[in-house]
Amino acid sequence: MADCTSCGTWNPDDKDVCWRCQTKLPRIEEKKKKKPSVFFGLPTWTWVIVVILFLAPLFTQCFSAPAG
Ligand SMILES: [Zn+2]
Secondary structure, three states: OEEEOOOOOEEOOOOEEEEOOOOOOOOOOOHHOOOOOEEEEEEHHHHHHHHHHHHHHHHHHHHEEEEO
16 A cells, blocks of 8 residues: 555555556565564474474373383
């Protein structure tokens, strides 16, 4: 929702230049919060949970296996 600095025309967020006069639009992404660190498309904390869920059954099997 950036108004063109040249002609004042409203432009959608994804536009880099004004659709009417082709003036380069100022980027307004600085207001947005910094993205969390991402690892292979998922936030890092998601991988921690995945690893825990994956390892938990392995440990459970080890400890619950009949000993001899
Ligand atoms: Zn314009």
